Amino acid sequence: MNRFTIQLDEIKAAFAAEPNPTIEVRLDRIARIEKMIEVNEDKICKALEADFGVRHPVETRLAECQMIYQACKHTRKHLKEWMKPEQRDVPFHMGDSQAWVESQPLGVVGILSPWNYPVQLALIPAIAAFAAGNRVWLKPSERSSRTSGFIANLIQEYFHPTEFCVTTGGPDVAEQFAALPFDHLFFTGSGNIGKKVMRAAAENLTPVTLELGGTTPVIIDSSAKLKDAAASIIYGKLLNGGQTCIAPDYVLLEPNIQETIIQELQAAAQTQFSKPEEFTGPIDERQLEYWQHLISDAVDRGAKVIPLLNNPGAGARPFEPIVLTNVSPEARVLHEEIFGPILPIVTIADTAAAIEYVNNKPNPLALYWFGKDKQNLKRVLSETRSGGVTVNDTLLHITIEDLPFGGVGASGMGSYHGKAGFDTFSHQKSILEVRGFFGLNLFKGTKTARPPYGKMTEWLLHYLK
Numbered sequence: 001m002n003r004f005t006i007q008l009d010e011i012k013a014a015f016a017a018e019p020n021p022t023i024e025v026r027l028d029r030i031a032r033i034e035k036m037i038e039v040n041e042d043k044i045c046k047a048l049e050a051d052f053g054v055r056h057p058v059e060t061r062l063a064e065c066q067m068i069y070q071a072c073k074h075t076r077k078h079l080k081e082w083m084k085p086e087q088r089d090v091p092f093h094m095g096d097s098q099a100w101v102e103s104q105p106l107g108v109v110g111i112l113s114p115w116n117y118p119v120q121l122a123l124i125p126a127i128a129a130f131a132a133g134n135r136v137w138l139k140p141s142e143r144s145s146r147t148s149g150f151i152a153n154l155i156q157e158y159f160h161p162t163e164f165c166v167t168t169g170g171p172d173v174a175e176q177f178a179a180l181p182f183d184h185l186f187f188t189g190s191g192n193i194g195k196k197v198m199r200a201a202a203e204n205l206t207p208v209t210l211e212l213g214g215t216t217p218v219i220i221d222s223s224a225k226l227k228d229a230a231a232s233i234i235y236g237k238l239l240n241g242g243q244t245c246i247a248p249d250y251v252l253l254e255p256n257i258q259e260t261i262i263q264e265l266q267a268a269a270q271t272q273f274s275k276p277e278e279f280t281g282p283i284d285e286r287q288l289e290y291w292q293h294l295i296s297d298a299v300d301r302g303a304k305v306i307p308l309l310n311n312p313g314a315g316a317r318p319f320e321p322i323v324l325t326n327v328s329p330e331a332r333v334l335h336e337e338i339f340g341p342i343l344p345i346v347t348i349a350d351t352a353a354a355i356e357y358v359n360n361k362p363n364p365l366a367l368y369w370f371g372k373d374k375q376n377l378k379r380v381l382s383e384t385r386s387g388g389v390t391v392n393d394t395l396l397h398i399t400i401e402d403l404p405f406g407g408v409g410a411s412g413m414g415s416y417h418g419k420a421g422f423d424t425f426s427h428q429k430s431i432l433e434v435r436g437f438f439g440l441n442l443f444k445g446t447k448t449a450r451p452p453y454g455k456m457t458e459w460l461l462h463y464l465k
Contacts, residue, residue, distance in 0.1 A: 007165065008180050011108050011135050014162035020105060021133045023080055029130040029163065033123055034072040036158045037065055044119060047147040051118075052241070053281035053318070063240060064119040067399070071127045074401035074418055079131055082422045085431075093463060095443055096435040103426040105133030107183030110206075112174060112197065114189045115141035115283055116243040116339070118148055121211075125186045126164065128421025134184075137165040139177045141189075143283055175200065182206050184425055188245075190337065191410055209414030209424055212407050213337040214364040215249040218394070219354045219380060220261060221371025222254055228392070229370035230264030231272070233343075234308070236368070236394025238273050238321055241280035242341040243287070246366035246388075246395060249338050252354045255347040262306060262323055262345070269308035269321060276317050282340070291319055291340040294333045298344070301328035308341075335361075351376045355383045362410030363387070368394050387411050 018025070037044065044065070045057035088099040109129040113122035118140055126136045138155070140148035145168075152166040167173060178185065178200035187197045188211040201208045220229055237248050253261060273279045282288040299305060308321040321341035327334060333344050348354045358367070367386040369377055377391065387407040388397045398405050398417075406415025416424050436444030448460045 002176070004167070004176055004180055007161075007167075008108065008137070008182070011137060011162050011165060015105075015107050015135045023083060026079065026130055026133055027076060029159070030072050030075055030127055032158045033127060033130075034069060036154050037068050037119070037123070040154060041065055043150065044147070047150040048118070048144075050146045051115075051144045052283055054277060055240075055280045056278045059240065059278070059280060060119075064117055067120045068123050068127070070399070070401055071124045071417070075127060075131045075422075078419065079422075082131070082419055088430075090432075093443070093448075093460070094434070094445075095437040096439060097445070098433045098435070100431050102429045102431060103132065103422070104429045106425055106427055107134060109134045109136050109425055110177060110180060110182035110185045111136060111138045112177065112185070112187040112189065113138065113140045114245075115143035115148075116240060116245070118144040119151060121188050122151060125188075125416055125421065128416050129184075129186075129425045130164075131422050132425035134425055135163060135165075137167070137177075137182070139167050139169070139174055142168065142170045142173075143286075179203060184209070186416075186424075187211065194412070209416065210407070210412045211245070211405075211414075211416075212365065212410065212412040213245040213339075214362050214407070214411040215335065215337060216246055216364045216366045216368070216386075217354075217358050217361075218248045218251045218368040219351075219358075219370070220251060220253040220257065221351065221369065221373055221376050222257065223373040223376070224370040224392075225372075226257060226261050226264050227267075230261055231268040232370070232393045233368070234265055234268040234272055237343050238269065238279065238308075238341055239395070241282060241319075242321070243280070243283060243339050244395070245337075245339075246398060247339075248343065248368060248394060249364075250334060250344045250346055252346050252348050252357055254350065258325070258345060258347060262325070265323060265343070266306075266308055266310070270310060273321070274309060274311055279317055279321075279341075281318055287340065288318055291338075291342060294336070294338065294340075294342060295322070295324075298324050298327055298331040298333045301331050303327045303331060303333075303344075308343075351379055355380060358384050358386075363408045365407045365411035366390070366395075366397070385409065387415075 045060045048060050049055045085100045085102045090097050090099045111125050122140050129136050152168050155164050155166045178197045181204040185201050185206050186209045191212045194210045194212050233248055303324045304326050306323040324344040327344045363385045365387040367389050369380050369391050390397045401418040404415035404420035405417040434445040436442045448456050
């Protein structure tokens with residue numbers, strides 16, 4: 001028995017001693033997360049800046065801290081309602097029987113969080129798990145080592161280890177972690193690692209939620225206002241240096257608007273991200289090399305590189321954001337999650353061609369559409385599959401706590417945020433209390449269906465038919 005198994009047994013024993021925490025206990029745990037972030041905002045910003053080389057504190061506050069505050073606020077407002085049993089209809093022949101569903105905690109939830117938003121994507125699933133009444137064990141990413149270490153220390157300060165436990169380490173630790181018999185395992189990261197997590201969890205029949213990625217399309221309709229579309233695309237693409245699972249990965253548009261949209265993209269990038277201190281750097285050398293390989297591969301296949309900024313950072317930026325045109329269909333940049341400031345543009349004939357292009361790829365985690373033509377929008381929404389959609393902007397659907405966030409197919413399984421997160425980490429227990437008519441034993445439950453079969457059973461069959 002290794003140390004992880006012993007640790008999990010201790011957390012499970014603590015859960016068994018309090019298998020259905022009160023709303024007060026749940027809200028207290030969530031309040032401690034909120035307080036932990038609020039008190040340490042400045043230090044968190046500095047830790048993230050140390051990990052990324054460059055990451056502006058305002059960006060961290062918006063993309064990490066504010067998302068956590070929002071999740072806490074929404075949960076606090078709605079948790080009492082979520083915890084209430086839900087009455088369900090009972091057929092007439094069941095008399096005065098009552099049926100309802102109760103949301104029951106699962107037990108111990110394991111969370112494997114990524115490096116790109118190492119605070120938000122570690123703690124928002126934990127908030128949902130606590131709301132549902134569970135204990136939590138977190139394994140943060142080793143690639144954001146400073147932030148992961150700092151968050152681990154904070155959690156140890158604010159929580160007992162049988163309440164909220166943290167284990168840091170590399171891929172070998174993650175492998176052991178995923179193989180533990182959790183009551184639910186939540187993973188955010190790449191599809192390749194997601195497959196390994198799912199295989200490890202299958203050994204224990206551990207249910208999993210996989211928040212993956214894929215290649216996120218942007219469809220610019222001919223009816224779109226190009227200046228507004230470009231400004232939104234640039235923000236979605238270059239926030240966090242493009243290291244966002246729902247960042248735009250490629251743009252689909254008709255050939256006649258390509259030149260204009262490139263000009264608008266350059267203008268928007270210059271307006272929003274010309275200051276080197278406001279453009280987040282790559283998490284590490286590995287990520288930087290990956291971007292360079294993607295560009296080299298695309299250029300070798302005939303792609304044209306167009307800079308988005310006209311004032312290169314003179315060494316202040318390790319990588320300059322670019323647009324790629326004339327991209328070969330075989331280029332890696334069109335088939336892999338870019339996770340960086342590279343934006344390929346692909347020309348298509350019309351809406352039907354855009355839909356076909358998207359549908360010939362694995363289902364993305366997000367899709368963005370720009371335009372005013374409601375019929376074209378309706379077609380895109382009904383004929384494509386994606387985890388979520390924002391219309392006439394980017395990223396924002398993830399900020400609505402009442403919308404489930406999750407993928408479909410290759411972009412993941414399961415969802416969280418708001419009530420969806422509460423449901424993900426709960427067991428929906430079905431309960432039936434059998435009663436006869438008017439509180440009597442008359443026609444109660446299975447009585448009329450029991451042998452020896454006679455006229456009453458025949459009547460029941462006729463009635464049910």
